[in-house]
Amino acid sequence: MHKISIKDVAKKANVSITAVSQILNNKGERFSEETIKKVLQARDELGYVPNSAARNLKVRHSRLIGIIVPSFRMPFFADIIQSMQDNAPEDVNLVFIGSTADNLQSSIYSLVERGVQALIFGRPIPNRDVVNAFLKKRHIPYLVLDQNADINAQDMVQTNEFTGGSLAASHLLSLGHRDIALILPNELTDNMRQRRAGFLDTLSAANVTPVSVISSALSKHGGLAVVHQLIQSQATAAFVLNDEMAIGVLRGLTWQNVKVPENMSIVGYDDTDYAEFMVPSLTTIAQPVAEIGQSALNMILQRLAHPNLPYQTAFFDVKLVVRESTAKLLLD
């Protein structure tokens, strides 16, 4: 099969190769509408696809950015992804890849091979040195969200996770709770460790230690699975490190006839878009998810435009959102 070239398009449209090139690269302002139409039509009729690599070297017009996330099922990432998608400039294409620790390197390799110009990591990078060396060598900038803690190694977007944990603790203490449980995912990312540290630190300053620390799977079912243990702990309140898990906890407590917030206060973390729709609606720590996504995208675009800028870190505040799942401790 004869590979269609730009020459074929020029011949069919009866214009110069330069004209075709400029029009297809969105630099055809000086041509008449009729000429532009002729060229686009010729392109489509012939099925011409510009050579991607050559095109990127020359004009850098359509930039491809890859975003790697641990799971498409977690609303926190779904929200970040959607905010990037909604805010991407017209000449930027985003592709999203879901990746486990095992296939992360192969995912990166595949994206790079396809001509990706920059990467955003929304998941921890297990083999950090290898990945870093691989990308640096190929001059592919990358940005990490706060699942990776090593500030100043590259561009980062972070939220104040320590404060987030601390806000959860202060809220429960201020409601009179002292018998407080902490519910964690089995595997903690760097940011979750900070979240936990902020929580424990603030409890400790009030001379409180958790009556129970319970680990489970990072999912709604994982939350559901710890309800029995939570009830046995005699806690009057619990901080659940993640909204997904908290939703499972809420549902399980209802099934066990434990009233929230009358008999148990629950605080989640993330303020995913389900939190306000729960019954009772979930008190939680809100991260500005849309801003995080937008900021990450802007920062990596800036990096592509100015490769030699010093590394940047965008730092976002979190806030406590009080809803129905927390209340003052009732004295017997």
Added chain:
Amino acid sequence: MHKISIKDVAKKANVSITAVSQILNNKGERFSEETIKKVLQARDELGYVPNSAARNLKVRHSRLIGIIVPSFRMPFFADIIQSMQDNAPEDVNLVFIGSTADNLQSSIYSLVERGVQALIFGRPIPNRDVVNAFLKKRHIPYLVLDQNADINAQDMVQTNEFTGGSLAASHLLSLGHRDIALILPNELTDNMRQRRAGFLDTLSAANVTPVSVISSALSKHGGLAVVHQLIQSQATAAFVLNDEMAIGVLRGLTWQNVKVPENMSIVGYDDTDYAEFMVPSLTTIAQPVAEIGQSALNMILQRLAHPNLPYQTAFFDVKLVVRESTAKLLLD
């Protein structure tokens, strides 16, 4: 900058070009572990990336499949995406693109330019003829999920939507409800129209017409927004065409002190992973989401292997999942 070639890798590893090529294409069984290690090390040290186009033509080893969805926020698509991701063979890379009707064509163009070998559409295709011609010309097979109704035009994965709507109606009728409302998204995809038709048909066979048909945004907030209208309609039950909207309806009814299911039965559609965690848990129509994702992926891989097979349609059954949000009509 000198572009690193396979020759450089061979020279550095002190082996033949054929050896490098076979090892990098996973066909290096006959070489010693030491040789393989030397080649991989040389590749990584030099930062060699094989020419994607050439590589695909010759070995078709890493296949790239693009999946286009309307939104990453809708759990139905998050579940389908995740099931594809979990089931993709090692040598298949999946990229996901979120696309509005406006930028759909540019998304497709960009993916094709990057060497995508096949596409799966999880959203309606507005300019169907143009897209079809564009892809056919480039010999890029595509598959549509059931947001597009034109069976036999290409490979498809469908569920029995008419039956789904019908099951919802039968369930409510069997519980004694006759004053039934229908809550719809503002914009209906082809499959939702079938869902609605199945529902209305089954009501009609029992001489029932909906007391109210209410449209709103396809979101939890959209569901929340119609609660007042639903209460005013004097309905004792409602079929909500989508779980997301149903979750909003449930939450709104609780705020208005309308008890579900005592005073109002609610049936959703999709059985997203939140349905069972609602309070009350949501009766809904389940689509086999994991199987849909897996089947779509398998079908498109088969198409890549056998381009001339007749078009296929995989057809999945749906089922009613009865939970707490529906109950027998209480007589006053």
